[in-house]
Amino acid sequence: MLRFAVKRAFGAxxxxxxxxxxxxxxxxxxxGGPFDKERKVTAEVEANLRRAYHLDEPLxxxxxRYLGKLLQGDFxxxxxxxxxxxxxxxxxxxxxxxxxxxxxxILAFCIGVTIGSIAALRQNSGVDYATMGLAMTGIxxxxxxxxxxxxxxxxxxxxxxxxxxxxxxxxxxxxxxxTALALPQIAVIARLTRxxxxxxxxxxxxxxxxxxxxxxxxxxxxxxxxxxxxxxVSYLGPWTANIITGSVIIEQIFGIPGTGRYFVTxxxxxxxxxxxxxxxxxxxxxxxxxxxxxxxxxxxxxxVRYD
Amino acid sequence: MRISKMMATLGTAALLGLASAASLTGPAAxxxxxxxxxxxxxxxxDPHKLTGVPEANIxxxxxxxxxxxxxxxxxxxxxxxxxDISDDGTTYTFHLRQNAKWSNGDPVTAEDFVYSLRRAVDPxxxxxxxxxxxxxxxxxxxxxxxxxxxxxxxxxxxxPQTLKxxxxxxxxxxxxxxxxxxxxxxxxxxxxxxxxxxxxxxxxVTNGPYTITEWTPQSRIVLTKNPNFWDxxxxxxxxxxxxxxxxxxxxxKRFRAGELDVTSVVPSDQIPWIRKNLAKQYHNVPYLGTYYxxxxxxxxxxxxDLKLRQALALAIDRKILVEKITQAGQLPAYSWVPPGxxxxxxxxxxxxxxxxxxxxxxxxxxxxxxxxxxxxxxxxEILYNTNENHRKIAIAIAGMWKKxxxxxxxxxNQEWKVxxxxxxxxxxxxxRAAWIGDYADASNFLDLFLSTAGERNDxxxxxxxxxxxxxxxxxxxxPQERNKxxxxxxxxxxxxxxxxxxxxxxxxxxxxxxxxxxxxxxxGYQLTRYLSVAG
Numbered sequence: 093m094l095r096f097a098v099k100r101a102f103g104a105x106x107x108x109x110x111x112x113x114x115x116x117x118x119x120x121x122x123x124g125g126p127f128d129k130e131r132k133v134t135a136e137v138e139a140n141l142r143r144a145y146h147l148d149e150p151l152x153x154x155x156x157r158y159l160g161k162l163l164q165g166d167f168x169x170x171x172x173x174x175x176x177x178x179x180x181x182x183x184x185x186x187x188x189x190x191x192x193x194x195x196x197x198i199l200a201f202c203i204g205v206t207i208g209s210i211a212a213l214r215q216n217s218g219v220d221y222a223t224m225g226l227a228m229t230g231i232x233x234x235x236x237x238x239x240x241x242x243x244x245x246x247x248x249x250x251x252x253x254x255x256x257x258x259x260x261x262x263x264x265x266x267x268x269x270x271t272a273l274a275l276p277q278i279a280v281i282a283r284l285t286r287x288x289x290x291x292x293x294x295x296x297x298x299x300x301x302x303x304x305x306x307x308x309x310x311x312x313x314x315x316x317x318x319x320x321x322x323x324x325v326s327y328l329g330p331w332t333a334n335i336i337t338g339s340v341i342i343e344q345i346f347g348i349p350g351t352g353r354y355f356v357t358x359x360x361x362x363x364x365x366x367x368x369x370x371x372x373x374x375x376x377x378x379x380x381x382x383x384x385x386x387x388x389x390x391x392x393x394x395x396v397r398y399d
Numbered sequence: 400m401r402i403s404k405m406m407a408t409l410g411t412a413a414l415l416g417l418a419s420a421a422s423l424t425g426p427a428a429x430x431x432x433x434x435x436x437x438x439x440x441x442x443x444x445d446p447h448k449l450t451g452v453p454e455a456n457i458x459x460x461x462x463x464x465x466x467x468x469x470x471x472x473x474x475x476x477x478x479x480x481x482x483d484i485s486d487d488g489t490t491y492t493f494h495l496r497q498n499a500k501w502s503n504g505d506p507v508t509a510e511d512f513v514y515s516l517r518r519a520v521d522p523x524x525x526x527x528x529x530x531x532x533x534x535x536x537x538x539x540x541x542x543x544x545x546x547x548x549x550x551x552x553x554x555x556x557x558x559p560q561t562l563k564x565x566x567x568x569x570x571x572x573x574x575x576x577x578x579x580x581x582x583x584x585x586x587x588x589x590x591x592x593x594x595x596x597x598x599x600x601x602x603x604v605t606n607g608p609y610t611i612t613e614w615t616p617q618s619r620i621v622l623t624k625n626p627n628f629w630d631x632x633x634x635x636x637x638x639x640x641x642x643x644x645x646x647x648x649x650x651x652k653r654f655r656a657g658e659l660d661v662t663s664v665v666p667s668d669q670i671p672w673i674r675k676n677l678a679k680q681y682h683n684v685p686y687l688g689t690y691y692x693x694x695x696x697x698x699x700x701x702x703x704d705l706k707l708r709q710a711l712a713l714a715i716d717r718k719i720l721v722e723k724i725t726q727a728g729q730l731p732a733y734s735w736v737p738p739g740x741x742x743x744x745x746x747x748x749x750x751x752x753x754x755x756x757x758x759x760x761x762x763x764x765x766x767x768x769x770x771x772x773x774x775x776x777x778x779x780e781i782l783y784n785t786n787e788n789h790r791k792i793a794i795a796i797a798g799m800w801k802k803x804x805x806x807x808x809x810x811x812n813q814e815w816k817v818x819x820x821x822x823x824x825x826x827x828x829x830x831r832a833a834w835i836g837d838y839a840d841a842s843n844f845l846d847l848f849l850s851t852a853g854e855r856n857d858x859x860x861x862x863x864x865x866x867x868x869x870x871x872x873x874x875x876x877x878p879q880e881r882n883k884x885x886x887x888x889x890x891x892x893x894x895x896x897x898x899x900x901x902x903x904x905x906x907x908x909x910x911x912x913x914x915x916x917x918x919x920x921x922x923g924y925q926l927t928r929y930l931s932v933a934g
Contacts, residue, residue: 124816129450130833132823132855133527136543140525173616174443175598181616240648248656255656256649257642258618344646349618362816 097383104379111375112162112368116155119364126171126362145171158368167372168365172358178369185338185351186373188258192266192350193336196273197328204278205324208285209317215290223282230279239272239345256347269346273339277331281324288320295319318392325392329385333378337370431932432638433914436650438663440617440643444598446580447519447526452835452923453663455580457641459926460622462607464583465493465512465562466574470929472839472920473741474574478507478584478606479562488569488876493562500627501586502603502610509556515584516564517549528581531837534573536565569876572840579838608634608928617643622927635916635931654909660932661914661925665907667788670726673909680909683728684919688835688904689737689844690729692781692796695828696859696897700777706769707777708896712748713762714803715796716755717902724791727907732900736844736889739921743841743882746890748900759803766804777806783831784818792901793831823854830857835904839922841885845869848892858897865891 127133127141142148146157161168167178207227211220246268247255259265292298293316301311338352351370358366390396441454446462449455459468467477479493499507520529520541532538536553540546553565566573576582585597586604593602600611608630609622620641624634642659644650647666653659665673665681673681696702701711717731733751736743750758771777781797783789790812797808813821822830836843846852849869850861868888875881906923916930 122816123820127527128816128819128823129527130819131450131527131837132819132853132857134530134542134855135853136522137525137527137529140522140542140544141527144523144525169595172442173440174448175445175595176616177595184616240652243649243652248652251656255653255658256644257653257658258615343617345649347618347642347644347646347649349615353617360815 097387100379100383100386104376107379108372108375112159112372113155115368115371116158116364117151119359119362119367120151122359122362124362126364128362145169158365162372167369170363170366172361172363172366178365181354181366182351182369182373185349185354186336188261188348189338189343189350189352190336191261192269192273192342192348193332193338195266196270196277197332197335199270200274200277200281201324201328203274204281205285205317205321207278208282209289209312209320211282211286212289212293212320213312220286224286227279227282230276231283233276235272235276235339236341236345238275239268239342242268242272243345256345258346258348265346269342269348272342272346273335277335280327284324284327285320288323289316292316292320321392322389325385325388329381330378333374333381337374337377430637431635432640433636433927433930433932434640434642434658434660435927436644436654436659436662436664437620437641438643439645441620444603444611444614446583446585447515447524447529449580450527453643456663456924457620457622458580458583458607459924460607460609460639460928461603461605461611462580462583463499463628464577464580465495466577468578468922468924468926470916470918470920470925472922472924474578477578478512482574488571489566491564491566491573492557493564495560495562496629497560498629499606500629501606502625502627503586504627505586505604506559507584507606508559509562510559511584511587512562513554513556514587516554516582517552518585518590519581520552521549526581528579528837531576531579531581534566534568534570534576536567568874570873571876571878571881572838572842575838575840608926609639619643630928634928636927639927651909654911657911660911662909665727665909667725667727667907670907677909680911682906682908682910682917682919684906684923685730685737685739685921686835686904686906686923687737687739687839687921688833689732689735690831690833690901690904691732691735692829692899692901693822693827693832693858694897694899695825695830695857696861697825698828700769701779701828702859704769705896706765707771708899710762710765710769710804711779711800711806712896712899713750713758713765714800714806715899715901716799718755720792720795721902724795725788725902728905729902730905732903734889735892735898735900736841737836737903737921740836740839740841742878744886745841746886746893748893748896762804766806773805777804778809779806780809780811780828781831782818782821782827782829783810783812784815785812789831796901822857825857825859829899832857832898833904836922841882841889842869842872845885845888845892848897860892860895860897862891862895865895 127138146154170176170178170181173181207223211223214220243255246253253264253268257265298311298316301315338350340352340356343350343352354366354370358370437453437456439453441457443449443454444457446458449458463477465477465479466474469475478495478499480496481494483492495509501507518524519526520532520538522542522544529542537546537551541549541552555563557563584606589602589604590597596602600614603611608625608628610625611620612623613621622639624637625631628634647664650662651666651669654662694701694708701707721729721731733748734745736745738745781793783793793810797810800806800808821827834844848856848858848860850866865888868884868891872881872884872888875884910917913933914930915933917925
């Protein structure tokens with residue numbers, strides 16, 4: 093297992109390098125630059141700006157310079173937010189995003205698996221149809237509709253929770269964003285679980301467990317659920333990467349200082365270093381999480397072996 | 400069982416992670432705090448590097464220049480108590496306050512301003528707004544890198560309390576210019592020690608009414624009262640929290656929930672509701688800016704035919720645009736320079752006082768004279784940057800042109816940076832634009848269209864008579880005379896119609912009842928030091 097993990101880690105390096113190269117050169121293809129503003133700067137000031145950020149050097153030289161800095165762990169200064177380095181922006185943002193994301197994932201997982209399992213156990217009953225119908229709605233309604241409604245109802249009308257902001261990072265500011273993040277995923281996980289569970293409940297080893305006289309509750313929770321988790325875990329891998337790096341919409345609506353919004357605003361602002369920073373960061377997280385998913389597979393399904 | 404246990408552990412860990420992120424709340428409730436919405440995360444809090452309004456808002460609380468903005472946004476004594484101006488208007492001698500101090504207790508001296516102004520024009524600082532200081536002797540060659548010796552800049556410290564600034568020629572609006580952050584002081588030892596990080600809480604040393612105590616990007620910036628500020632006795636609010644909320648609907652909700660005391664803007668589709676339900680808190684204030692369409696004078700047929708440009712400008716019913724689409728009390732524009740600059744009377748296009756029916760009549764006539772009509776329709780293209788409001792306005796204008804003149808207007812939009820690039824390269828026919836004044840002087844608007852203005856002159860306007868008048872104004876010492884010459888220049892400009900003015904901006908915000916001392920002004924700046932919070 094360890095050899096497998098290490099081999100995968102090394103294989104990831106060329107992938108990352110390719111991502112970096114593609115992103116770096118593609119960014120430069122887009123018209124417009126980081127210093128274009130409505131108030132057009134004079135030619136001299138533009139020359140000064142370009143020199144200060146090494147944009148006047150040939151492209152391959154800039155790329156080499158960037159890679160060199162990267163090897164030292166330095167993602168460079170942000171072009172847009174001049175008082176901060178990309179390292180700081182991503183680090184501070186991630187510190188918030190991962191808490192929100194992981195909480196939402198765990199919430200969605202627990203509730204989704206429970207609902208999905210119940211629906212599978214009561215297949216084709218009223219409970220099944222009701223929950224799956226609700227799940228469909230959850231998947232169909234976009235989060236930029238759900239989130240403002242949550243702030244309106246719980247924030248403005250009921251005044252139970254703050255309308256927005258991150259405050260000091262306390263729980264009451266986190267509840268609504270976590271809920272908004274988790275709701276659509278509860279629906280997806282519920283449907284995945286239900287489908288997978290229905291199949292697993294018919295399998296041989298569950299039939300064996302029942303035949304051995306195990307109570308239904310144990311047969312389901314100890315044996316069936318584990319096997320039914322395979323498709324859910326496959327889905328969760330990339331989605332967790334997505335959610336712990338932050339959701340653009342949720343962060344914008346709730347005013348959360350996470351990394352999510354950088355994915356969009358950095359590109360729109362042509363902030364080259366920040367774009368590269370978040371792309372590399374996201375790429376690395378996805379690679380790690382995919383590896384984790386494969387390892388969990390090995391634990392969930394004894395038939396899977398890596399050597 | 401194992402999965403749920405693991406989940407439970409992870410879940411607890413995450414939630415604990417959240418709970419532990421909560422820091423201790425601030426000191427006792429006797430402290431007055433104001434919460435202000437600010438629209439966007441600041442790009443920098445370095446006065447020599449910032450370019451936008453959100454940055455300026457915060458910096459007005461942190462720093463003070465030689466001059467400061469009064470509550471009515473007029474230049475008033477700041478660090479400089481008084482000043483003498485030489486007869487020819489080229490030498491200014493500022494007498495600095497004895498008790499002006501930095502937040503760490505150091506006195507603010509003339510040497511600080513010398514250092515700071517040199518830093519502002521230094522090419523290494525790469526300051527966007529440095530050209531504004533071009534009126535100071537040798538500033539332009541230094542910015543261009545031709546003059547390498549920063550000491551040649553026309554700024555001198557006669558003694559710690561006396562600063563002499565030498566200009567190239569008489570500049571009547573120089574005092575107003577000094578209220579712009581590019582001319583404000585930075586603390587030399589701090590900048591040299593911390594480099595790009597000098598603006599951070601803990602490092603930052605400033606000389607204004609507040610110091611920065613927290614900066615969480617995309618969340619909030621907290622400023623705390625500076626006890627060393629020379630006028631600290633009159634600063635009534637202890638803490639100001641600036642929130643970079645860019646979602647208009649959310650900012651509005653947070654105001655309604657009482658989480659914000661002031662908003663930076665108001666969602667325009669809510670304005671009718673706000674006028675009815677929040678009338679007292681709603682402020683609708685003329686703002687020093689113009690929304691207009693630029694005509695690409697290098698492109699035919701609009702470029703060479705004045706009659707066509709006039710016809711298009713006349714056929715726009717601006718009243719309908721501001722009443723039905725933008726709905727925020729904007730002023731229909733028949734001039735380039737907006738109203739509100741003290742002492743300046745904007746020039747007007749000849750149709751300013753006509754009724755729309757009369758304008759439409761005249762437009763049809765001019766179009767026919769130019770040789771266009773139903774059998775030879777005019778085709779134009781409007782470009783705007785992707786935004787719902789700009790889209791609505793473009794569609795409305797295209798509709799008006801079609802109805803009145805039979806003109807076919809194709810409408811395209813581009814993402815912001817692409818749009819800027821297209822404008823620079825002059826690859827448009829008509830492009831939507833807006834200009835907000837940096838300081839209250841007509842030259843700030845008119846300078847954009849000098850033939851020497853380079854890419855900023857995106858119309859490609861070139862009229863020697865206009866250039867001549869602008870040059871004459873720049874060497875006229877008497878403010879009234881100068882304003883008259885600028886007025887004449889603007890009239891020449893409007894007669895050529897290289898742009899089609901559409902409306903003059905207004906600022907819209909909500910101010911909670913408990914905020915006192917708020918004075919609406921045309922620059923849209925309300926410094927926290929003049930405000931107080933009741934109850």
